[in-house]
Amino acid sequence: MNQESARLPNPSTAIGGDGRGDRSDAMLLSVQDLHVWFELKRWGFAHAGYVRAVDGVNFDLRQGEAIAIVGESGCGKSSLMKTILGLNRPIKGDILFEGQKLSELRGRSLQWYRSQVGYVQQDPYGALPPFMSVRRILEEPLVINRVKDGEERQARIVKVMEEVKLFPVDDFLTKFPHMLSGGQQQRVVIARSMILNPKLLVADEPVSMLDASVRVEILKLLRGLQESHNLAVIYITHDLSTVRYFSEYIFVMYAGQIVEKARVNDLLRHARHPYTHALLEATSDPDAKNAEVFKEVPPGEPPSLVNPPSGCRFHPRCPHMMKDLCDVQVPPDFEPTPGHFAACWLYR
Amino acid sequence: MSALQRSFRELLRYPSAIVGLIIIAGLLILSAYTLITIPYREAIRLWRGGEEVWYQNPKNAGPTWFNYFTRRKLSESMILSSKEGLGKTISQDSQGNNRIVISFPIDYSFDTFPLDLSIYFTSVYQDKPPHVSITWLTPDGREIRIGDFSVKRTQTFRLAQDSKLLRRLGGQSPEKGLFAKPNVSPPVPLKGEYELRIEGFTFEPNSDVDAEFVVYGQLHGLAGTDHLRRDLTVALLWGTPVALAFGLLAALGTTITTMVIAAFGVWFGGWVDEIIQRITEINLVLPFLPILIMVSTFYSRSIWVILGVTIVLSIFGGAIKTYRAVFLQVKESPYIEAARAYGASNLRIIFAYLTPRIIPMLIPQLVVLIPSFVFLEASLAVLGLGDPVLPTWGKIINDAQANGALYQGYYYWVLEPAALLIITGLAFAMLGFSLDRIFNPRLRGL
Numbered sequence A: 001m002n003q004e005s006a007r008l009p010n011p012s013t014a015i016g017g018d019g020r021g022d023r024s025d026a027m028l029l030s031v032q033d034l035h036v037w038f039e040l041k042r043w044g045f046a047h048a049g050y051v052r053a054v055d056g057v058n059f060d061l062r063q064g065e066a067i068a069i070v071g072e073s074g075c076g077k078s079s080l081m082k083t084i085l086g087l088n089r090p091i092k093g094d095i096l097f098e099g100q101k102l103s104e105l106r107g108r109s110l111q112w113y114r115s116q117v118g119y120v121q122q123d124p125y126g127a128l129p130p131f132m133s134v135r136r137i138l139e140e141p142l143v144i145n146r147v148k149d150g151e152e153r154q155a156r157i158v159k160v161m162e163e164v165k166l167f168p169v170d171d172f173l174t175k176f177p178h179m180l181s182g183g184q185q186q187r188v189v190i191a192r193s194m195i196l197n198p199k200l201l202v203a204d205e206p207v208s209m210l211d212a213s214v215r216v217e218i219l220k221l222l223r224g225l226q227e228s229h230n231l232a233v234i235y236i237t238h239d240l241s242t243v244r245y246f247s248e249y250i251f252v253m254y255a256g257q258i259v260e261k262a263r264v265n266d267l268l269r270h271a272r273h274p275y276t277h278a279l280l281e282a283t284s285d286p287d288a289k290n291a292e293v294f295k296e297v298p299p300g301e302p303p304s305l306v307n308p309p310s311g312c313r314f315h316p317r318c319p320h321m322m323k324d325l326c327d328v329q330v331p332p333d334f335e336p337t338p339g340h341f342a343a344c345w346l347y348r
Numbered sequence B: 001m002s003a004l005q006r007s008f009r010e011l012l013r014y015p016s017a018i019v020g021l022i023i024i025a026g027l028l029i030l031s032a033y034t035l036i037t038i039p040y041r042e043a044i045r046l047w048r049g050g051e052e053v054w055y056q057n058p059k060n061a062g063p064t065w066f067n068y069f070t071r072r073k074l075s076e077s078m079i080l081s082s083k084e085g086l087g088k089t090i091s092q093d094s095q096g097n098n099r100i101v102i103s104f105p106i107d108y109s110f111d112t113f114p115l116d117l118s119i120y121f122t123s124v125y126q127d128k129p130p131h132v133s134i135t136w137l138t139p140d141g142r143e144i145r146i147g148d149f150s151v152k153r154t155q156t157f158r159l160a161q162d163s164k165l166l167r168r169l170g171g172q173s174p175e176k177g178l179f180a181k182p183n184v185s186p187p188v189p190l191k192g193e194y195e196l197r198i199e200g201f202t203f204e205p206n207s208d209v210d211a212e213f214v215v216y217g218q219l220h221g222l223a224g225t226d227h228l229r230r231d232l233t234v235a236l237l238w239g240t241p242v243a244l245a246f247g248l249l250a251a252l253g254t255t256i257t258t259m260v261i262a263a264f265g266v267w268f269g270g271w272v273d274e275i276i277q278r279i280t281e282i283n284l285v286l287p288f289l290p291i292l293i294m295v296s297t298f299y300s301r302s303i304w305v306i307l308g309v310t311i312v313l314s315i316f317g318g319a320i321k322t323y324r325a326v327f328l329q330v331k332e333s334p335y336i337e338a339a340r341a342y343g344a345s346n347l348r349i350i351f352a353y354l355t356p357r358i359i360p361m362l363i364p365q366l367v368v369l370i371p372s373f374v375f376l377e378a379s380l381a382v383l384g385l386g387d388p389v390l391p392t393w394g395k396i397i398n399d400a401q402a403n404g405a406l407y408q409g410y411y412y413w414v415l416e417p418a419a420l421l422i423i424t425g426l427a428f429a430m431l432g433f434s435l436d437r438i439f440n441p442r443l444r445g446l
Helices: A001-009 A015-021 A078-083 A107-116 A134-144 A152-164 A169-172 A182-196 A212-229 A242-246 A263-270 A273-280 B002-011 B017-037 B040-048 B165-167 B232-269 B270-285 B288-298 B303-317 B318-331 B334-341 B346-382 B393-402 B411-439 B439-446
Strands: A027-042 A044-064 A068-069 A094-095 A117-121 A200-204 A232-237 A249-254 A257-263 A332-337 A340-342 B078-081 B086-090 B098-108 B115-123 B131-137 B143-150 B154-158 B192-201 B208-216
Touching: A001 B017, A015 B131, A044 A078, A044 A232, A044 A257, A068 A078, A068 A242, A078 A200, A078 A232, A078 B098, A107 A117, A117 A182, A134 A152, A134 A169, A134 A182, A152 A169, A152 A182, A182 A212, A200 A212, A212 A232, A212 A242, A232 A242, A242 A263, A249 A263, A249 A273, A257 A263, A257 A273, A340 B040, B017 B232, B040 B232, B078 B098, B131 B318, B143 B165, B154 B288, B192 B208, B232 B270, B232 B303, B232 B318, B232 B346, B232 B393, B232 B411, B270 B318, B288 B303, B288 B346, B303 B346, B318 B346, B334 B346, B346 B411, B393 B411
Parallel strands: A068 A232, A068 A249, A117 A200, A200 A232
Antiparallel strands: A027 A044, A027 A094, A249 A257, A257 A340, A332 A340, B078 B208, B086 B098, B098 B192, B115 B154, B115 B208, B131 B143, B131 B192
16 A cells, blocks of 8 residues: 555645646646547437537646636536546547546546546535535545545644635534535635645636625635645636636637637737627626617527537627638637637638 | 434424334333343243143133223133142151142132133152042132042143032032032122132152142233133234334335445446336336245245345335435536545445435335334234244234134234234334424425
């Protein structure tokens, strides 16, 4: 047992040790040509096609970098996230974490990978087992990752609860999820995702189910954790208004593909892709003027992921559609300004 | 743990739960008492031993507490034995022969005559058997000679079969003639202190004689007796632990295995789930009782075999579908996804994340299920498929039915085990319904 654990990086020391200094520029996560398709079956066994939830996604993530993935419901962002968490298997392509292929991880190395990736969920009440106390909830990941020493477990639980500002710690330890407010529940969820000292945090709409008053606090908390632990964060949302809080890059996803990648301010000010324009238009700000303005929203609905449109997937809804080009050829990533990529023929 | 404690404290707010708990505690104490005072071998001896165990009991006698409810007091059984030195005096004459006087006082205060009278003699001698002469002294001072004879080593003297005594009593059978008021017709018992005096003469130095006088009454013991003179108390007492053990083991065995199988099916899905579902559907259309009857007829009627078959047949029952429906919902909860994301193993998810969600639903069901298995065991016994060795409640009812208890008016024979079955069922049902209200708060308003 001891020999085995010596071969593997120790999850508790990986961050504090060699991770931070010179290797901070190294790629932490690299998603390469990722395809996540779900098979459709007829009569329970006959093949009837695929749902192409994620269809050719590429991106890299450095240690300490935060990205936001934005898109409407059903665009494949949740499937992408679950694949990164190792809950779905890609049909093609792979994910590299610190140079190791996720598809090749097995047994204890897979367990190590899971300890390196924290997961913050959308619905804080549903994310906590209702029959476990806060102590038990936070202890579970430690038990599963073979932290055998009870005192060490206790110390780590207290430390992480202080980090997410659940004071006084002792009062919260014995409470059950239904005794906590939504904000406190989400803090417990964040504490659970942080307790194994991960290098990457996947946050799936972490504030969408919270009261507006608590949202900012939770976002600030996540921002603070990201800075103090030099975390890489993948922040998934459909709400562009919360993106600015802590991500440096925004990836816009449409129909299983990333259509635009840019720095946050760049994208919000100079959006290139017609879909991003539409998305920004739809974002509502509490402004009295909005009540009188009619917003232009592209007609139609998101395409079927079983039979996606040929060429650019947005072309049936696009106001700038160019016949015989957009509906025939898949646009590659163009770079209209340095560091700003858009998959649209307008920028060829 | 604290959640369980809270539920328990809440339970005490329901009067029906308290009554149920008290009855269940009573049954458990009764079981413990039975197992300690009448160990298994002793129970089997008392229930299957044969005539020599039961000879002192009357046939089909009712329980003695009948007399508390009737004005006309029925005769109760009495056993008087000189073996413990009761009323025995020994004196020696000049030739070295012993004169033994055994005197049994009988306080008779009943309004009916006993059923039968017998004296059982045991004696010790080499060649010359002792001689006894028996006299009956009535409260009004009459003295009736019952008989003179020499006794063998063991000898049964049935008073009703002695023609000389019959003639001496003027044609009245002794159980009536000895206790009747003189010259009253129809005969009425005379209440008061009677005495049976046995004078024995032994003709050898170490010779001895003992007597046991049995008055077979219409009532005997706490629970009465059956057609074989067996005391029903033994069977009623022993039926308690057997019924509780059967009910509890069957209920626990089925619910827990069913839950675990349902959880495995839901979690692994695919062909595992398919197989479990198909087995359940086939099992649901198989007739349960006929299979049990077949097993007990052709294979074994041991209660443990029946218990095993019951559990096996009930595991893939309708409950698997209910649990599956709940598990399918729980399986999709975000907290299960989170557990997978931090690396919980399949077994850990099934036992630590899936099944705890169903426990609140399971506990009331388990409690309500216990009496249904108790009843099942009783029903099988009534059908004549009970355990051949163990005395159980169902077997008493079966015996009663086979011997026409209800035609002949031996109601106690059926009602005693039936009452215990009803009390057991009621207790668990009351507890179960209260638990249901606690664990499923939506029912509270009802």
